[in-house]
Amino acid sequence: MTRIYFNDVVTRDGFQIEPYFIPTEDKIKLIDGLSECGFAKIEVTSFTSPKAIPMLRDAEEVMGKIKRVPGVEYTVLVPNLRGAERALESRADELNLVMSTSETHNLANLRMTREKSFAGLAEVIRYVDGRAPINVSLSTCFGCPMEGEVPQSVVEEFAQRFVDLGVRGLTICDTTGMANPKQVTSMAQSLQDKFPQTELTMHFHNTRGMGLANVLAAVQANIVRFDGSLGGLGGCPYAPGASGNISSEDAIHMLDAMGYDTGINIPKLLVLARELPQIVGHAVPGQVAKAGRTCDLHPAPEYINELK
DSSP: OBBBBEEEEIIEEEEEGOSSSSOHHHHHHHHHHTTTTOOEEEEEOSSSSSTTTTGGTTHHHHHSSSSOOOTOOOEEEOOOOHHHHHHHHHOSSEEEEEEEEHHHHHHHHHHHHHHHHHHHHHHHHHHTTTSSOEEEEEETTTTTTBBBBHHHHHHHHHHHHHHHHTTTTTEOTTSSSOOHHHHHHHHHHHHHHOOOOEEEEHHHHOOTTTTHEEEEEEHHHTTTTTEEGGGGGOOOOSSSTTBBBOHHHHHHHHHHHHBBBBBHHHHHHHHHHHHHHHHHHHHOOOSSHOOOOOOOOOOOTTTHHOOO
16 A cells, blocks of 8 residues: 655644744653654654744754654655755754745735745755755645635746746645635645656645545555644644644544555654644644544443343
8 A cells, every 4th residue: 555654743833823822841742752653753852943933943953853753754844045054053854945826915915925935945945055955835725714716826936937947846725614625635646747856745634624635645645655743733923723733643544544554653753743732732623532543442431241
């Protein structure tokens, strides 16, 4: 059965919008735990200005203290040249650049037009000059909460421009949970046809309860790389109504139950998922950590023996 690769983004995408600062030691311990679960990639942190995202102000310390496991890529979000400098100094395995395919969302999120964002990211790519692989995450590819539909042709245009600059991968993001399986299938097939040498990752949110359905549609369209967030944490502060990412453990459990190879030790992952509410101080959306795996059976009631 096909191998599926997961990138967990909880300590970046998940923690960046938490109301209270997660202690550095907790972040490091969680990342080390995720590393032992078999993830292909972990998005550790963001080298954004601490003034912009104070929850991740400890980026250098976290990157410096995690235990790096061979075979796991430690990726970081980089918004600009200064962020790229910090990321390279911290020995990030990959730099993840971000912009939106929606003009309105890009203005709300990054305070600049798409063209200005593209020019800035192109400058970062030239600066890095092959010293680390680069992935570009394109936000609102399946719809913008302020503009509505984002034409697939617009997504493909920006994808082409970044591929032409030599990036290794593209992450196609459903930033506000507006995607549906039919839309996902169309996008996945088109992008694979156009960019067969580019690593394509899908990033879904479960805002409207379609996250796992969209994962399945993407897998059936031959996508093998996905972002997920432990417990389903995360969301976009500049997207009205947006809630968390798909839960890593829920998506991985679903695919494992269907016979796909995710390379993940699910029991270890569920231990971390069950500890997460204590780390963040509130309940989290993930379901499998609460209900258990489908193979975790319960003893029959005692009275059944009396009915035989």
